[in-house]
Amino acid sequence: xxxxxPAYQVSAELRRLVNLVCDGELTLEEHQRLEGILSYxxxxxxxxxxxxALHGELSWNGAAGRGGTTEEIPASxxxxxxxxxxxxxxxxxxxxxxxxxxFSRGIVVTVLLTIGLPGILLLLLVLQVSRQPVVxxxxxxxxxxxxxxxxxxxxxxxxxxxxxxGEQLRLAKGFVEITYVRGARVLLEGPATFKVSGGGKGxxxxxxxxxxxxxxxxxxxxxxxxxxxxxxxTEFGVRVEDERGTAEVEVFxxxxxxxTADKEDSGKTFRHPLxxxxxxxxxxxxxxxxxxxxxxxxxxxxxxxxxxxxAPVKPAETVKPEPAIVADFSGGPGESGTDQFPGVAGNGWAxxxxxxxxxxxxxITSIEQSSPLLGGGKYLSVLVxxx
Numbered sequence: 001x002x003x004x005x006p007a008y009q010v011s012a013e014l015r016r017l018v019n020l021v022c023d024g025e026l027t028l029e030e031h032q033r034l035e036g037i038l039s040y041x042x043x044x045x046x047x048x049x050x051x052x053a054l055h056g057e058l059s060w061n062g063a064a065g066r067g068g069t070t071e072e073i074p075a076s077x078x079x080x081x082x083x084x085x086x087x088x089x090x091x092x093x094x095x096x097x098x099x100x101x102x103f104s105r106g107i108v109v110t111v112l113l114t115i116g117l118p119g120i121l122l123l124l125l126v127l128q129v130s131r132q133p134v135v136x137x138x139x140x141x142x143x144x145x146x147x148x149x150x151x152x153x154x155x156x157x158x159x160x161x162x163x164x165x166g167e168q169l170r171l172a173k174g175f176v177e178i179t180y181v182r183g184a185r186v187l188l189e190g191p192a193t194f195k196v197s198g199g200g201k202g203x204x205x206x207x208x209x210x211x212x213x214x215x216x217x218x219x220x221x222x223x224x225x226x227x228x229x230x231x232x233x234t235e236f237g238v239r240v241e242d243e244r245g246t247a248e249v250e251v252f253x254x255x256x257x258x259x260t261a262d263k264e265d266s267g268k269t270f271r272h273p274l275x276x277x278x279x280x281x282x283x284x285x286x287x288x289x290x291x292x293x294x295x296x297x298x299x300x301x302x303x304x305x306x307x308x309x310x311a312p313v314k315p316a317e318t319v320k321p322e323p324a325i326v327a328d329f330s331g332g333p334g335e336s337g338t339d340q341f342p343g344v345a346g347n348g349w350a351x352x353x354x355x356x357x358x359x360x361x362x363x364i365t366s367i368e369q370s371s372p373l374l375g376g377g378k379y380l381s382v383l384v385x386x387x
Contacts, residue, residue: 010047013037018048022055138162139196140180144308148174149190165198171207175308178202184217184231186210189305197223208239210252210306226284226292227260234276237304245292250279250299252306258282260292270294360386 017034020026026034038045142161150157151170163169163178171190178186180200188194192207201221202211213220213231220231222238226245229238234254240247249258251274258280262268272294274280279299284292334340364383 010044014044014047018051022051136165136198138181139165139198140178140186142176143179143185144175144177146175146308148176151191151193163196165196168193168195175305177308180217180220182217182220183215184211184213184220186222187212187305187308204238204240206240206243208237208304210235210237210304224282227258227282227294230257230259232256235306236274237306239303244284245282246284247282248279248297248303249274249282250304251276258294260294262291362386 013033014037017026017030017037020030021034034048038048140163142157142159142163145157145159148157149172151172157169157176169176169178169188169192171188171192171194173190175190176188178188178194178196180186182200184200186194186202187210189208189210192209193205194207194209195203195205197203200217200219201223203223205225209222211220211222211229211231212235213233215233218231218233222229222231224238224240224245224247225243226247227249229236229249232255234256235252236254236256237250237252238247249256253276255273255275258272258274260270260282262270270291272280274296277299279297280294281297282292282294284290362385364385366381366383368381
């Protein structure tokens, strides 16, 4: 140490208090003690500023990921050093206390909460929603019905009822039209059993239906116990005769493809195309291991209902003409006869009537002879004058 470097007057008490400041463990009583030392000892203040600067630099280096290891505190903290102070130490110390004071203000905390709290709540809401299971939407909707009788007494389907994947309709009698979200339509004719499936599919257990799949609904498939009828943009009818899957398929417009799996080779599939005006019969043997046989037959369009029947038109009721008004007021003023006035119910008048009064208007009534109105006769004349 040179003679030009005045020694710090650093006591063990000052070093202890400064270490507590750096560790954030200074109590109120110790804070007052430190203020007392720094207020009258310039060398103590210089030591304090340099310690704060070194502590800040070590913290910054650790946060920025530089160095990787914690540097040892120089001897300036534990022993005497030159009082030569870096010119920016006062600025660092002042900035440190200003920032701490800023965050200690209630208004600043309120502003931060006002800005940040909604964002935090929104983030929590998004996370919560993302954890919720996705509820599948409806696959189809009942659009039309005609004289429906359900095999299931609990069925309450009506036009506008949404149908979800796996729902089954057991129709004992009548017609019901189902429209899929992709645009395909199925007209089911009772008695029939039909299950709505996802992915643009439906399963016909028994009974008849006509399916229409226009643009955007290509690939719509009707499955039966024995085959699958894949639509290629068309209108077709399917009838399932028994639970084994004996069925008939007829194409009215466009094309379809009948597919069935080979019972002996599960990896093999038979495909049979049908075009407009063609029909095929699917025959299933008594043995479960037999592959269904598809053979073409003569189409019979009349065997399928392609439209929902219209409700019968009721015969129009005969409308009796209203009786003519025959009162002619020929009886003069009074209420004893039907042709007197003020008018009374009867002879074509539903209710009695009279002449009203108004403050600014005056009504003058009289019987006048008129001809040829209704063949001539006496009629009521009403003259309205402003008073």
